[in-house]
Amino acid sequence: MIEVNNLVKKYGNHLALDHISFKIEKGHIYGLLGPNGAGKSTTMNILTGYLAATEGEVIIDGHSIFDEPDLAKKNIGYLPEQPPVYMDFTVFEYLKFAAELKGIKKNERLKNIKEAMEMARVFDVKDRIIKNLSKGYRQRVGLAQAILGFPDIIILDEPTVGLDPKQIIEMRELIRNLGKKHTVILSSHILSEVSEICDYILIISGGKLVASDKASNLSNMKEEKQKVKLVVKCEINRAKEIALKVTEDVKVKSTPQKEYVEVEAFAKEDIREAISIAYMNEKCPIIAMSSNETSLEDVFLELTSGNNTKDNTIKEKKSEKAVESVIDETMEDILEENDENNGKEEE
Ligand SMILES: Nc1ncnc2c1ncn2[C@@H]1O[C@H](COP(=O)(O)OP(=O)(O)OP(=O)(O)O)[C@@H](O)[C@H]1O
Numbered sequence: 001m002i003e004v005n006n007l008v009k010k011y012g013n014h015l016a017l018d019h020i021s022f023k024i025e026k027g028h029i030y031g032l033l034g035p036n037g038a039g040k041s042t043t044m045n046i047l048t049g050y051l052a053a054t055e056g057e058v059i060i061d062g063h064s065i066f067d068e069p070d071l072a073k074k075n076i077g078y079l080p081e082q083p084p085v086y087m088d089f090t091v092f093e094y095l096k097f098a099a100e101l102k103g104i105k106k107n108e109r110l111k112n113i114k115e116a117m118e119m120a121r122v123f124d125v126k127d128r129i130i131k132n133l134s135k136g137y138r139q140r141v142g143l144a145q146a147i148l149g150f151p152d153i154i155i156l157d158e159p160t161v162g163l164d165p166k167q168i169i170e171m172r173e174l175i176r177n178l179g180k181k182h183t184v185i186l187s188s189h190i191l192s193e194v195s196e197i198c199d200y201i202l203i204i205s206g207g208k209l210v211a212s213d214k215a216s217n218l219s220n221m222k223e224e225k226q227k228v229k230l231v232v233k234c235e236i237n238r239a240k241e242i243a244l245k246v247t248e249d250v251k252v253k254s255t256p257q258k259e260y261v262e263v264e265a266f267a268k269e270d271i272r273e274a275i276s277i278a279y280m281n282e283k284c285p286i287i288a289m290s291s292n293e294t295s296l297e298d299v300f301l302e303l304t305s306g307n308n309t310k311d312n313t314i315k316e317k318k319s320e321k322a323v324e325s326v327i328d329e330t331m332e333d334i335l336e337e338n339d340e341n342n343g344k345e346e347e
Pocket of ligand 1: 035038040
């Protein structure tokens with residue numbers, strides 16, 4: 001449906017897009033996710049023919065956006081970051097004007113405008129002057145303009161920016177509804193928004209595409225069993241028995257310090273709370289605890305931390321390493337403290 005090949009955009013000497021390539025297939029909601037300045041708006045403006053690229057190509061339904069812009073743009077509705085609304089028009093006047101610009105046939109215009117207004121939920125303000133509307137309503141008017149004519153592909157640049165929490169929820173619901181019949185590409189710098197609404201996520205950082213996959217694949221580490229590692233002050237068999245009450249996948253290991261036991265408990269869900277309560281109930285003190293859960297947030301932070309290349313993969317489970325070091329440090333501290341105490345006792 002959309003093929004983006006080696007897209008490069010330079011603003012003077014500034015490289016805003018650095019050889020970006022991806023494909024958009026029909027019938028999904030895609031999220032272009034990245035921190036501020038990553039290159040999301042630049043990408044969207046090029047996809048929609050608003051901006052020329054320095055290099056590369058964008059093919060939409062077989063037509064190049066640069067060589068055959070009219071044919072390529074035919075099936076695209078675009079809501080830029082700043083909705084292109086005319087403040088002195090009423091909502092209806094503006095949409096009528098937009099329908100004319102889009103070349104929607106005269107006899108279909110009224111029906112189309114009505115449907116778009118209903119879908120974007122602006123029908124009740126159709127006779128109001130746009131400048132008197134709230135930001136949320138103006139955004140919805142912009143959305144109605146984007147969906148006029150019901151193009152196959154709807155591109156929305158930061159559609160929830162500047163909206164209040166209620167308006168954000170409504171806008172997300174509208175987008176989900178649109179996704180039932182259209183291919184939607186939206187940009188956002190909010191991870192939770194993209195993971196909540198989108199089927200596929202493209203993560204862009206510093207002008208490079210650093211990941212693109214199904215939301216579920218990107219966070220699939222979260223689906224793996226999480227490991228909770230503990231050091232408890234308890235007899236080894238009892239330590240195992242207690243953890244087994246919470247999950248059936250448990251390993252225990254004695255430590256050089258006899259009174260402490262290292263426990264590793266694995267589960268699909270987060271069992272940190274349950275396991276601490278279990279040891280607390282049995283009056284077994286927990287000396288150290290941590291977990292290796294890797295969330296989509298970890299993935300996002302890792303990929304956009306600034307040291308990534310296009311080929312970046314998540315090879316290391318950073319947080320697991322952190323756990324190991326916390327536990328090792330804790331054990332070292334405990335052992336050191338004990339040695340000191342023993343020393344004192346011997347003195
Ligand atoms: N017209 C321009 N002239 C010069 N530099 C620009 C221009 N437009 C964007 N840039 C720069 O290009 C980079 C990408 O900008 P872009 O607006 O595409 O990012 P973005 O991911 O959409 O960010 P935001 O979420 O803040 O809108 C940024 O460093 C930005 O400062």
